[in-house]
Amino acid sequence: MQTIDLEAQGLRHLNATLHAQAQETNQTSWEIVNPRGSHAIACGLDAPIEVAVKGSTGYYCAGMNKQATVHVQGSAGPGVAENMMSGTVIIDGDASQYAGATGHGGTLVVKGNASSRCGISMKGIDIVVHGNVGHMSAFMAQSGNLVVCGNAGDALGDSIYEARLFVRGSVKSLGADCIEKEMRPEHLEILADLLERGGSDAKPEEFKRYGSARKLYNFNIDNAY
């Protein structure tokens, strides 16, 4: 286990050290102490390492992550795991707005609540939120899965393309072109896998599935002014 004291050693040292880890590093386990809400912690990682952050983080933690597992043992500020490509990001507490935005791959797990715009423009990432998500979540979501074990706020899945949205609780309102869809056996299977990866013991049968009505895909003259 390697420990980096962010307060003493600084953000550039932290991220440069983590960036310098090769694919076949022996130093696979890292601990970051004194994060104190700092920005851009463990951003741009590209090695199969495990990073534990002992506390809460500020903006853009674990952005652009590839391969690494980043575990925030606190809450995360805006834009956590933004544009993630692969790997896993786990937040023990809550995540602020636009968690997992534009993510292409990997898994983001939020054990508390995620606020507004969770998974906005997601492009293949899987997101599992144990609590609730705020308004405009999965806005313009293109691909991937968003699992919400609690409730979803207003305008869920507005202008959605092909992402799958699974919500166990209530949905305050659906956004434009987002509709409830039939939960078929293959969806239950996908959801069971997502819940297991996300460390949730919720039952897939308790969820409803939402997705695109595909009415915004083509130009419709009736929508023109």
Place this chain on the structure above:
Amino acid sequence: MCGIVGLFLKDKTLEPQLGHMLTDMLITMTDRGPDSAGIAVYGDTSDGLAKLTVQSDQPDTAFDGIADHLAKTLDVKVTVSIKDTHAVLELPTDQIADARIALAKMDHDVRVMSVGDVIEIYKEVGLPKDVAARFNISDMTGSHGIGHTRMATESAVTTMGAHPFNTGSDQCLVHNGSLSNHNSLRRKLTREGVHIETENDSEVAAAYLTWKMQKGASLGEALQSSLNDLDGFFTFVVGTKDGFGVVRDPIACKPAVMAETDQYVAFGSEYRALVNLPGIEDARVWEPEPATVYFWNH
């Protein structure tokens, strides 16, 4: 982008440390707003006396004899305490309106920062740490306080454009965001007889809340109605003599984190601002919901 910090103490034993805690919080928000900073502190109250906090770019000349002049003009006792570019004048509450008129007639270069029984507002252009040091904010005692670090968008970088804005006795508001209907609302409020000093959008929001409260609304009700009448992006933190409120617009782009313990309620634009507060590890920390009014009273 701007930074907001706020602290509302429930535990009176923390009051001597209010200025120190608030200064520390304010400085962490420097990179959100390095062009100006301001702090409102709700301090001690003296029976029948109110505070008029004024500012001047030429404090040596402008504050010279100011208390004596007011005392003679109004025939009351006026005390003054000068801190750098600001002076706090203490005089009988019922003389405050006349004092403002007398000040305007004096032809000294002074501007009113705040009026109220307990509030004192200090604000200047410059880095938050420098502004806080100039006024020795860290030694101030109080029951609650609000600070702001400004990155200007809607009006010039001047002392008068800095936050907090005080538009009614003991009321203040700080704002992160930008309002889009402030010009029409300013005209409407002006027609209602409300005086608005600057071209700043946030002052209009402050004046709006004051106007609502003058018409009988509580702080909570005034904040609730702001959600219908103000258009734009906003996270507001407001203070009254014994209250502290927070509201965010329905889109809620502008960040906000709150923490509450048995000892205090705290607000920060980011969690960074809260990390040194006592007992923060065990505090209830949450992000205020969009279009939801939060307020606390002593």
